[in-house]
Amino acid sequence: FSRKDKLLIGGDVLFASSIGRGDLPGGDIDVLINGIRKKLFPLGDDVTVLPGHGPPTEIGTERRTNPFLRGNGD
Structure with missing residues (x-):
């Protein structure tokens, strides 16, 4: 992170x-989602994320629109 x-x-x-993929062996979808909310969201909505696959995005966009992250816990 810069x-x-x-x-x-x-x-x-x-x-x-x-x-x-939280469904792979050793994965835990709840731990993954909680980690994103607790560790990545606080970095700020204007932070650009360069994922391992696909186009760049921003934390704020994902906070508002990502179907896996909306709802409980926000």
Whole structure:
């Protein structure tokens, strides 16, 4: 994460309109979602996320529109 550049290399955690695979062996979808909410959301809505796959997105966009992250816990 670069605070100066407001840029996060997100790997396979957060994607545009999706999240990583919590259903794989050793994965836990609830831990993944809670981690995104508690660790990534506080970085700021204007932070650009460069995911491991797909187009860049912003934390604020995902907070508002990502179907996996809306609802309980926001």
